[in-house]
Amino acid sequence: MMKNFLNDEAGFVISAELVLVVTIGVLAMIVGLSEVAVAVNTELNDISNAIGALNQSYAFTGFLASDTKAKSQYAGTTWTDSVDDCDTNTSCQLVCSIASNPASENVQE
Secondary structure, three states: OHHHHHHOOOOOOOOHHHHHHHHHHHHHHHHHHHHHHHHHHHHHHHHHHHHHOOOOOEEEOOEEEEOOOEEEEEOOEEEOOOOOOOOOOOOOOOOOOOOOOHHHHOOOO
């Protein structure tokens, strides 16, 4: 059994070169995944800004049908979308508030 163990060449030797290559590969993967996370957050922020900038106002007119007397009538309606928090956010800031507005930080008191 000891002779078989000494003659066995199906093993794996960890060399300094292999440790260095694996370390560089892992570090490169960490940096790459970090950049992917930043890019995904930036794109999601762009999508949220686009959705927030949508104007959801609507209106439709009414009608009135009549000959000598009124047959049918329907009044129109309208709704105007007001500006909400983060609707005008065009920066890369993910949190909207008065304190995060760069223009309000430069105000002299």
